[in-house]
Amino acid sequence: MSEKKSRMTLREAFDATRRGYSILWKAMPEFFPASLAKNALTALSPYIPLYFTARLVNAVAGGGGGGEVWPLLAALLLSTALMGAAQAAASCRANVIEEALSLPARFRLHMEKLLDMDFQDADDPKTEALLNQIIEDENWHGWGLYRLKYAFDTLTESVLRILGALALSASLFTLPVPQGSPLAVLNSPWCLPAMLALMGAAVGLSALCYSRAQAFWSTMDGSFFNRAFEALCAHAQFNRSASADIRVYAQDRFLFQKADDPALDGFGPNSAIGRASRGGRGLLMAASVGITRAYSGAVYLFAGLKALGGAFGVGSIAQYVGALAGLSNGAANLLSVLADLRENAEFLLPFFQLLDMPNRMYQGSLTTEKRSDRNYEIEFQDVGFQYPNTDAWALRHVSMKFKVGQRLAVVGENGSGKTTFIKLLCRLYDPTEGVILLNGIDIRKYRYDDYLALFSVVFQDFRLLSQPLGKNVAAAEEYDRQRAEQCLIKAGFGERLASLPKGLDTCLYRNFDEDGVEISGGEAQKIALARVLYQDAPFIVLDEPTAALDPEAEAEIYTKFNDIVEDKTAVYISHRLSSCRFCGEIAVFDGGRVVQQGAHDELVEAPGKYRSLWEAQAQYYKKRRLAREADLE
Numbered sequence: 114m115s116e117k118k119s120r121m122t123l124r125e126a127f128d129a130t131r132r133g134y135s136i137l138w139k140a141m142p143e144f145f146p147a148s149l150a151k152n153a154l155t156a157l158s159p160y161i162p163l164y165f166t167a168r169l170v171n172a173v174a175g176g177g178g179g180g181e182v183w184p185l186l187a188a189l190l191l192s193t194a195l196m197g198a199a200q201a202a203a204s205c206r207a208n209v210i211e212e213a214l215s216l217p218a219r220f221r222l223h224m225e226k227l228l229d230m231d232f233q234d235a236d237d238p239k240t241e242a243l244l245n246q247i248i249e250d251e252n253w254h255g256w257g258l259y260r261l262k263y264a265f266d267t268l269t270e271s272v273l274r275i276l277g278a279l280a281l282s283a284s285l286f287t288l289p290v291p292q293g294s295p296l297a298v299l300n301s302p303w304c305l306p307a308m309l310a311l312m313g314a315a316v317g318l319s320a321l322c323y324s325r326a327q328a329f330w331s332t333m334d335g336s337f338f339n340r341a342f343e344a345l346c347a348h349a350q351f352n353r354s355a356s357a358d359i360r361v362y363a364q365d366r367f368l369f370q371k372a373d374d375p376a377l378d379g380f381g382p383n384s385a386i387g388r389a390s391r392g393g394r395g396l397l398m399a400a401s402v403g404i405t406r407a408y409s410g411a412v413y414l415f416a417g418l419k420a421l422g423g424a425f426g427v428g429s430i431a432q433y434v435g436a437l438a439g440l441s442n443g444a445a446n447l448l449s450v451l452a453d454l455r456e457n458a459e460f461l462l463p464f465f466q467l468l469d470m471p472n473r474m475y476q477g478s479l480t481t482e483k484r485s486d487r488n489y490e491i492e493f494q495d496v497g498f499q500y501p502n503t504d505a506w507a508l509r510h511v512s513m514k515f516k517v518g519q520r521l522a523v524v525g526e527n528g529s530g531k532t533t534f535i536k537l538l539c540r541l542y543d544p545t546e547g548v549i550l551l552n553g554i555d556i557r558k559y560r561y562d563d564y565l566a567l568f569s570v571v572f573q574d575f576r577l578l579s580q581p582l583g584k585n586v587a588a589a590e591e592y593d594r595q596r597a598e599q600c601l602i603k604a605g606f607g608e609r610l611a612s613l614p615k616g617l618d619t620c621l622y623r624n625f626d627e628d629g630v631e632i633s634g635g636e637a638q639k640i641a642l643a644r645v646l647y648q649d650a651p652f653i654v655l656d657e658p659t660a661a662l663d664p665e666a667e668a669e670i671y672t673k674f675n676d677i678v679e680d681k682t683a684v685y686i687s688h689r690l691s692s693c694r695f696c697g698e699i700a701v702f703d704g705g706r707v708v709q710q711g712a713h714d715e716l717v718e719a720p721g722k723y724r725s726l727w728e729a730q731a732q733y734y735k736k737r738r739l740a741r742e743a744d745l746e
């Protein structure tokens with residue numbers, strides 16, 4: 114477990130906390146007034162029964178009759194009931210608002226920035242590590258932006274508790290002991306300063322001990338243990354796709370052994386946390402509580418002596434002791450939460466670092482032409498690309514041109530540059546050198562969102578949502594049902610669609626709907642292809658679109674491919690060279706360069722990379738066919 118050392122000044126911590134609250138206010142403004150109302154009632158509700166109870170006891174002890182006692186009793190019961198009801202209602206409302214807003218606000222704050230930043234930054238492992246750090250800090254001890262929510266509750270409740278206690282305890286020092294009493298010395302003007310000094314010392318020492326004990330959490334990095342839990346325990350419990358593998362290989366025994374490994378024990382008796390709780394941290398927490406209790410005893414003694422001297426009735430003792438205890442607790446909590454905010458400020462910095470990532474990609478101003486003839490031409494002119502933080506060239510000296518209606522297949526071994534080529538084509542990255550042209554104009558001069566809208570892409574790692582089928586196809590809440598259905602039929606999903614009980618309204622998966630349907634990988638690819646068709650963009654990019662399909666379904670897609678794509682330009686990435694025959698042009702990538710380009714029949718006859726790949730795959734398929742024939746015999 115590693116240590117974190119904070120070097121922030123108080124001013125820096127204050128500025129970071131203020132910015133954090135500003136972000137939270139914009140993300141969930143309804144939370145703060147609702148929480149303030151709840152905290153006000155929570156802070157002040159103990160003082161009302163204290164006040165009326167003191168009056169009631171004094172009345173009974175003083176021999177007051179029913180005419181004095183019964184109204185006080187009724188006021189006590191009524192005020193307690195009303196305050197309790199109001200507090201419950203306010204708490205319920207605040208909790209509902211917090212639960213309704215917290216997760217969506219957290220999701221929006223993270224996702225909006227990730228989707229708004231340059232893709233090269235979003236795709237950078239450093240950004241992923243930064244986001245993981247933010248999440249791990251939250252999981253470790255609630256550090257970060259959302260700790261400010263809980264600090265706001267303690268902060269406002271403590272201030273209001275102090276104000277209520279001051280109002281209720283003021284008469285403890287203003288009501289004098291009658292002259293002639295041996296306890297009249299308590300009327301000395303030094304009693305109030307002495308009592309306040311005692312309270313200040315007690316509160317300060319208690320808060321100091323508490324903050325020192327709490328500082329332990331901020332100096333310890335528990336991210337390793339969170340990752341270990343996620344990788345081991347959470348993997349076994351919640352990863353449904355891995356359940357069969359875990360059962361077949363009896364991985365549960367291995368996972369339990371790892372869970373008992375002392376090196377992974379971050380929270381047990383022999384961990385750093387356990388040792389600290391038995392040692393210094395435990396002593397500090399005990400001292401914090403002990404000091405508070407000692408101060409409460411001093412308050413009891415002072416109030417009891419004044420009551421014994423005749424300054425006020427015996428019932429007022431409970432009022433003053435309760436008020437001063439509330440004052441002490443409120444002050445201690447206030448100092449503790451301020452110390453907590455000071456520690457938490459350090460954990461806000463990774464989130465600010467994420468938010469402050471600048472967008473460096475040039476944003477053009479030209480609009481792409483909405484051409485009815487889809488007459489678009491893309492040209493790569495001596496394009497090269499290096500991924501950030503590396504000197505290796507993922508692409509180098511790539512020059513090619515393809516026009517509307519063309520079918521371009523991109524083939525090559527893993528790491529040859531195929532996916533990088535697609536990322537540059539869609540302007541997820543800008544070239545390191547060279548230029549990409551759309552109709553003769555540098556694509557960087559077009560508005561980014563306009564240019565991106567020209568492409569519909571099925572990536573290898575596409576995702577479908579646990580939402581109705583039609584909304585998955587349209588990627589929208591409102592959509593054209595007839596068009597969505599036609600796109601599914603074109604993509605080969607028509608027979609499955611006809612069997613679904615709710616048609617387009619059938620929910621995929623069962624995360625949110627117990628009547629949802631589970632779909633296979635091949636069916637998911639067909640839905641993803643239908644989503645591409647629904648968008649009706651002039652360029653279609655398909656990255657291994659049939660990888661999860663069986664041979665029969667794959668053959669069906671290829672046979673109908675021209676009908677599916679229609680007049681659109683299609684760029685097709687595949688490892689199966691046999692599936693590239695329908696493409697008029699094939700670009701062969703190797704080592705980040707286009708080493709061959711032409712039609713299938715031309716390339717398979719010429720010596721080169723394509724031919725060697727073709728022969729290797731043909732030999733593999735021949736062996737599989739011979740093996741099947743041998744099994745049949």
